[in-house]
Each structure stands twice: as structure tokens, then as C-alpha cells.
Amino acid sequence: MLSLFKKFKDGLAKTVSAIAAKTHGLFGGRKIDAAALEELEEALYTADFGVETTTEILQEIKAACRQDATLNGQQAAAIGATVLRRVLTGSEGKLEGGSRPPGGRGSVNASGGGDPPKNPQLICLIGVNGSGKTTTTAKLAHKLRSDGQSVIMAACDTFRAAAVEQLRSWADRLGIELIASHSGADAAAVAFDAWQAAKARGKDWLIVDTAGRLHTKGNLMEELAKIRRVLQKNDPAAPQHRWLVVDGSLGANSIEQAKVFHQSFGLTGLVVTKLDGTSRGGALVGIYRQLKLPIYFIGLGEQPDDLQPFSAENYVRAVFGLEA
Numbered sequence: 001m002l003s004l005f006k007k008f009k010d011g012l013a014k015t016v017s018a019i020a021a022k023t024h025g026l027f028g029g030r031k032i033d034a035a036a037l038e039e040l041e042e043a044l045y046t047a048d049f050g051v052e053t054t055t056e057i058l059q060e061i062k063a064a065c066r067q068d069a070t071l072n073g074q075q076a077a078a079i080g081a082t083v084l085r086r087v088l089t090g091s092e093g094k095l096e097g098g099s100r101p102p103g104g105r106g107s108v109n110a111s112g113g114g115d116p117p118k119n120p121q122l123i124c125l126i127g128v129n130g131s132g133k134t135t136t137t138a139k140l141a142h143k144l145r146s147d148g149q150s151v152i153m154a155a156c157d158t159f160r161a162a163a164v165e166q167l168r169s170w171a172d173r174l175g176i177e178l179i180a181s182h183s184g185a186d187a188a189a190v191a192f193d194a195w196q197a198a199k200a201r202g203k204d205w206l207i208v209d210t211a212g213r214l215h216t217k218g219n220l221m222e223e224l225a226k227i228r229r230v231l232q233k234n235d236p237a238a239p240q241h242r243w244l245v246v247d248g249s250l251g252a253n254s255i256e257q258a259k260v261f262h263q264s265f266g267l268t269g270l271v272v273t274k275l276d277g278t279s280r281g282g283a284l285v286g287i288y289r290q291l292k293l294p295i296y297f298i299g300l301g302e303q304p305d306d307l308q309p310f311s312a313e314n315y316v317r318a319v320f321g322l323e324a
């Protein structure tokens with residue numbers, strides 16, 4: 001099995017190799033000079049790390065160069081990694097277990113009856129069109145099940161028949177239960193029914209896929225608020241997780257959108273997708289810096305196993321070419 005670090009490194013290969021090409025392999029170890037610093041600055045901008053982070057990294061490397069004129073690329077990479085770790089402090093979202101601990105059914109109580117089933121924990125995925133919600137719903141369900149949890153998915157993108165079919169084909173492929181209705185059905189009603197089904201069947205998790213929507217469309221944003229209200233009739237704490245799925249290749253565009261989604265739906269976290277398909281994987285840093293919402297998972301491909309819990313350390317090491 002690939003190590004988690006290797007998955008990050010492979011998934012971020014486009015970003016990493018673009019930086020290496022622009023800096024002529026600086027992190028390999030050659031001596032730092034003014035030209036190398038310029039190349040590094042340019043490479044970090046191009047990879048979408050943003051002005052603040054790029055400036056901080058360059059400032060610290062320049063300060064170290066003033067102390068030690070022989071500073072080399074590997075040492076510079078270590079300094080860059082330290083800055084990035086600092087910027088990403090608090091960025092890792094950690095998903096705590098579902099309605100029961102991994103692997104175990106509810107414990108049997110003294111009267112021999114067994115605990116009443118707990119409410120399912122709910123994750124609702126929202127975002128603009130095409131950001132990766134449906135794929136992430138399936139990958140996440142697969143991940144949770146691989147961790148020994150029981151999962152059900154809800155197809156609450158009722159705008160297009162194709163959307164339900166897309167999730168159904170994932171459900172069939174992965175053997176995961178799906179609650180769906182016809183296209184045009186009320187998304188909130190599907191979410192409500194799915195919650196009831198998850199509760200009745202003692203599932204740990206319910207993952208809700210929603211329709212893509214532009215943050216500027218008030219009626220669609222209202223639909224999200226309604227999904228939340230209706231779910232709260234079942235469980236005032238639901239949906240416990242409200243994650244914005246952000247296309248990592250779109251960079252700074254996501255930040256304004258996220259602010260509007262946050263106002264309507266009270267986001268609790270982020271999933272950053274498609275980092276494998278872009279040489280601008282630094283965008284994740286700007287997104288976190290602006291929003292300060294924990295990143296729970298990142299998408300590094302289109303296969304079921306290509307969703308990884310976000311690890312700031314693995315990300316930082318991959319970017320700066322540090323070995324695990």
C-alpha cells in the first residue's frame with residue numbers, strides 16, 4: 001500500500017514539478033543566489049501560493065541568506081516548509097467517529113437490551129457547479145466504510161436526472177446504499193427521508209450530495225437553508241458537518257464564493273478537490289488563510305481511493321521536496 005506521503009507527493013506532482021522546473025531544481029541543493037530567489041518567488045506565485053505566503057517565505061529565506069552566505073536550496077526548502085507549517089496551523093479537519101466507535105455495534109446494556117440506536121452523523125456537501133461534490137460523496141462513503149463505519153448516501157441533487165444516475169452508479173459500483181427520488185423532487189424532502197432511513201437502519205453516517213449552485217443565486221441558496229431546517233426536525237444538531245467542496249484548481253475565485261455559502265449555511269469545513277489536475281496546488285494555502293475553515297479532505301484523483309484526509313505535514317513536505 002502506498003504511504004500517505006507518497007499519495008500526497010504523487011497527487012501534487014503537477015504543482016511540485018512546475019516549481020522544480022521554474023527554479024531549476026533549487027531544492028535539490030545548489031547554492032542560493034539572487035537569481036535563484038527570483039525564480040523561487042515567481043514559482044510560488046505561479047503555483048498560487050498568494051502574495052502573503054510567498055512574501056513570508058522569501059523574507060525568511062533572505063534573512064537566512066544574510067546570516068549564512070553559503071545557504072543552499074535544501075536549507076531554503078526547510079525554511080519554506082517551516083513558514084508553510086506555521087501558515088497552515090489549525091488547517092487539518094479531523095473527522096471523529098460516527099454514531100458508534102469504528103468496528104463495534106452498540107454495546108449491550110445491563111438489562112441485555114442494547115443501546116438505542118444513536119442518530120446518524122450527517123455530512124452535507126455543497127458548492128458551485130462541477131466542484132466535485134458527487135464524486136466526493138462517493139469517495140467519502142467508501143472511505144468511511146473502509147474505516148469500519150456504516151454509511152448511506154442521499155441524492156439531493158434533484159435538478160437533473162443525470163445527477164441522481166451519477167450517484168446511483170457510484171452506489172452500485174461501491175455497494176453503498178443510496179436514498180434517491182425522481183428529478184424535480186424536493187431536495188429537503190429527500191434529505192429528510194434519507195435521515196429517517198439512516199436512523200431506522202442504524203447507520204453511522206449519512207452523506208448528502210446537493211446540486212451545484214452559484215452563490216449569487218438567492219433562491220438556490222435558500223434551498224440549502226431549507227435542507228438544513230428540515231433535517232433539524234429529525235435532529236436539532238443535523239447536519240453536523242457542512243462542508244464546501246472547492247475546486248482546488250480555481251484558486252482565489254473560491255474565496256468569495258465560500259464567504260457567501262458560509263453566510264447561508266454556516267460552513268464547518270472544506271474539501272479541496274482536483275489538486276492532482278493542477279500546477280496551482282498552492283491555492284489551498286490561500287483558501288485556508290482567508291477562510292480559516294478546517295480542510296477535512298483533499299481530492300487527488302477520480303478513483304474511490306483518491307480522497308485523502310488532509311495532512312498539512314504531508315502537503316508541506318511534498319511541496320518542498322522533503323522526504324518523509
Ligand SMILES: Nc1nc2c(ncn2[C@@H]2O[C@H](COP(=O)(O)OP(=O)(O)OP(=O)(O)O)[C@@H](O)[C@H]2O)c(=O)[nH]1
Nearest residue numbers: 129130131132133134135212273274299300301302
Ligand atoms: N482529477 C480529479 N478529478 C476530480 C476530482 N474530484 C472530482 N473530479 C472530477 O470532476 C468532475 C466533476 O465532478 P462531480 O463530482 O460531478 O462534481 P459536482 O460538484 O457534483 O458537479 P455538479 O453536480 O454538476 O455541480 C468529474 O469529472 C469528476 O470525476 C479530483 O479530486 N481529481
Ligand SMILES: [Mg+2]
Nearest residue numbers: 133134157163
Ligand atoms: Mg453533482
